[in-house]
Amino acid sequence: MKKVAILGGTGNIGEGLARRICLGEKFDVEIGSRGAEKAAEAAAGVCTCLIEHNCTCTTCTGGTNADVCEADILILSLPFERIESTIETIGKDCFENKIVVSLINPMIRNPQEKYFLPDAPEEGSAALAIRKMLPESAKLVCAFNNVAANKWMLLDEELDYTVAVCGDDEDAKKEVMELVASVSKLQPLDAGPLAMSKVIEGITPLVITIAMRNKLKDVGVYFK
């Protein structure tokens, strides 16, 4: 079975992702963190929760971000500001030939004025900036960007969103689309090259703004 490592997996989205992927029973999961102990703790928490939900858990172990890098797919579940230093700490070599997933949406938050806006770096998107930080052979794919952060942990709720997936390596994109399809009722859609991340990352602040301004709860985006 292929293995997915979630770097920064002790955050809310990371831990939710770990649970959801485990539940899908198509991928093994490893949680990475700066400290191995914290990661192991989070991994144990995931297993306990899954047992409580009567799920047959796939291996869910934990370790430092560097420990878990031998996995097939590496998901970066970290704030954009911490990506570069995390890659440096782990060592760029660990990312050679790997499939790397970004779900990061840098945002300007202005709840007083009831809007969030994209806060893309000069490359045009977080993903395009991260590609520059990784070795040439790494295959970066954007996915999961627009799933509401708070939804990951609510295991009793189905995730029935469409998920736009973009990247420049078609095979890597296909693998990530399989990963997306393994989670709840998520429906992956091929959204073209990595440059499309400029749009996809912006949809999250748009959706949050729409929710705030139109008094809607849990707005999602659907392509159909």
Added chain:
Amino acid sequence: MKKVAILGGTGNIGEGLARRICLGEKFDVEIGSRGAEKAAEAAAGVCTCLIEHNCTCTTCTGGTNADVCEADILILSLPFERIESTIETIGKDCFENKIVVSLINPMIRNPQEKYFLPDAPEEGSAALAIRKMLPESAKLVCAFNNVAANKWMLLDEELDYTVAVCGDDEDAKKEVMELVASVSKLQPLDAGPLAMSKVIEGITPLVITIAMRNKLKDVGVYFK
């Protein structure tokens, strides 16, 4: 009854928009074009079509782009490249205090490689660039951007999309949201300030790419 002028209303989207707004019976419509004759012809075509569909037509007249500028809401239904010269030809003064609607999405088209990408000017979006071309007192609002171009003319098909509407003048945005709500089953959503146009304009190339790559027909975007 408030009047909507559609500048560049003899194009496909413009004429479809005119028909749809007339059908809503909440706004009068004028079609503008470079030549008055062409505009009058398009307006007559709209009326004929509406009569054929047993619709009681609201006034749908035509004239040059300058002729129709006394309307309350001016919709720019023109390619981005032609906006600046059109504003100059009409005269910037005509746009003083007007509500102006942009539905323009500049795109890089690459059907061979099966993707379209946003082609925003350096301001970040077409709307942000157009705002600079207009007088300070004009109130620019983005709306209708993500409704599939071919859908406007198919009057037998309901348009049941959600429509993200953004702009910096809250009153103008509200009026444009009423205009959106008058068309078929479109559901307007307040999407925050004009800067959100960076995201909204990009959704059209994203949706086209998703359609091409996933063999889907008529993909729309829904926020819900």
